[in-house]
Amino acid sequence: MELKILKQEETPENVIEHSKAVCKKAMKIAANFKDADKDLIKKGALLHDIGRSKTHGITHAVEGAKIVREYGYPEEVQNIVERHIGAGLSEDEAIKLGLPKKSYIPQTIEEKIVAHADNLISGTKEVDVDFDIAKWKRKIDEPEEDITITDGESGIKCCQNIECHHSKFYGKYPWWHVDGSLITDCYFAPESRSAIWYSDNMVMKDCTIDGPKFFREMKNLDLENVNITDADETFWKVDGLKLKNVKLHDGTYPFMFSKNIYVDGLESDSKYVFQYCRNVEIHNAKITTKDSFWECENVTVYDSELNGEYLAWHSKNIKFVRCHISGEQPLCYMDHVTLEDCTFDKECDRAFEDCTNIDAQIKGSITNIKNPISGRIEADEVGSVTYTEFAKAPKGVCEITDKSK
Numbered sequence: 001m002e003l004k005i006l007k008q009e010e011t012p013e014n015v016i017e018h019s020k021a022v023c024k025k026a027m028k029i030a031a032n033f034k035d036a037d038k039d040l041i042k043k044g045a046l047l048h049d050i051g052r053s054k055t056h057g058i059t060h061a062v063e064g065a066k067i068v069r070e071y072g073y074p075e076e077v078q079n080i081v082e083r084h085i086g087a088g089l090s091e092d093e094a095i096k097l098g099l100p101k102k103s104y105i106p107q108t109i110e111e112k113i114v115a116h117a118d119n120l121i122s123g124t125k126e127v128d129v130d131f132d133i134a135k136w137k138r139k140i141d142e143p144e145e146d147i148t149i150t151d152g153e154s155g156i157k158c159c160q161n162i163e164c165h166h167s168k169f170y171g172k173y174p175w176w177h178v179d180g181s182l183i184t185d186c187y188f189a190p191e192s193r194s195a196i197w198y199s200d201n202m203v204m205k206d207c208t209i210d211g212p213k214f215f216r217e218m219k220n221l222d223l224e225n226v227n228i229t230d231a232d233e234t235f236w237k238v239d240g241l242k243l244k245n246v247k248l249h250d251g252t253y254p255f256m257f258s259k260n261i262y263v264d265g266l267e268s269d270s271k272y273v274f275q276y277c278r279n280v281e282i283h284n285a286k287i288t289t290k291d292s293f294w295e296c297e298n299v300t301v302y303d304s305e306l307n308g309e310y311l312a313w314h315s316k317n318i319k320f321v322r323c324h325i326s327g328e329q330p331l332c333y334m335d336h337v338t339l340e341d342c343t344f345d346k347e348c349d350r351a352f353e354d355c356t357n358i359d360a361q362i363k364g365s366i367t368n369i370k371n372p373i374s375g376r377i378e379a380d381e382v383g384s385v386t387y388t389e390f391a392k393a394p395k396g397v398c399e400i401t402d403k404s405k
Helices: 003-008 013-030 040-045 062-069 077-081 091-096 109-119 129-141
Strands: 154-167 177-183 200-208 216-228 237-247 259-268 276-290 295-301 305-307 316-321 324-326 335-346 354-372 375-386 396-400
Touching: 003 013, 003 040, 013 040, 013 109, 013 177, 040 077, 062 077, 077 109, 295 375
Parallel strands: 154 177, 177 200, 200 216, 216 237, 237 259, 259 276, 276 295, 276 305, 295 316, 305 324, 316 335, 324 335, 335 354, 354 375, 375 396
Antiparallel strands: none
16 A cells, blocks of 8 residues: 555555665564564555655655655554654754754654664665764754856765755756755856766755756656746756746757657757657747747647747647647658647648648638548638649548638
């Protein structure tokens, strides 16, 4: 049951594996205490890091307690989840770490066992107590805030579970191979090119990025209120990308080969965005470039403005809902393209060339349709329909309805 809940909450896979290792260690410790509630320990150990589905910061314990409460777990499980951090934190220590003002010291034997087991597991490997004491002393005495990393390379590399606030990065490759990180209110200078690669389970908020080639070969990346002024070759091969209120400027080929993408609020004038992407859902975007959404599969775009020539060529299973489209020759060489209540600028000519399985409902007029193969197209007004000697299906196979006639 608990593993099912972890997956339902989209807990990162590495966190689930860590939780299983903590559970195994906790049950081994519990065997020495005949009065300990083994079932309670098992549930608490498996769920102790469920809050990392929301944040990898120190507040994951508080968030986790909220989640298990919503699933109806009793207060005993909630307390195990909330009090497992740092083998127990006093009220003063909690304040230093930005937690709500209260004590997080384990009280019951079950709480103590899970907290101790968690301290003895780093990732899925056992460590000693001195390792954990040193880790938490650094977090309390030396918070990673107001840091500037200047010249050199690879300032932060091969790390786990890092929070960074109000900091500046100028050197090359400052954030590689980091698993679990929260970055807020930070600045990445032009010199910090290729800054964040091979780093999974990252949340970034309220940041400005002036360097190119960010975010490569990553899993579970979440950006909110981020401004990227040089988006050249950014977001390559990212699996699990969430964007909210993000701006991209300049550069070429953002999002290349990425998959499982959710966007709510995107403004981009970067060239050739979303090529070779899979499983994409976009809301409230303004995208200005030619050749967007080429060679894509399983894409749905809602309530967006798409400006530029040659939209979505050679793609399949593409759906646009309440979108405005401009630029010549949109939507060609596609399979299974759906439009619901979309509008077109008058320069949108030669649309739907060599498209199969079209299902298009167009509000207003469309200037020209050329050589569609199959499906149906309905518009308030169709300027003209062209069938050339190179058409792959005869006129009439694709049903075209001009509602003005």
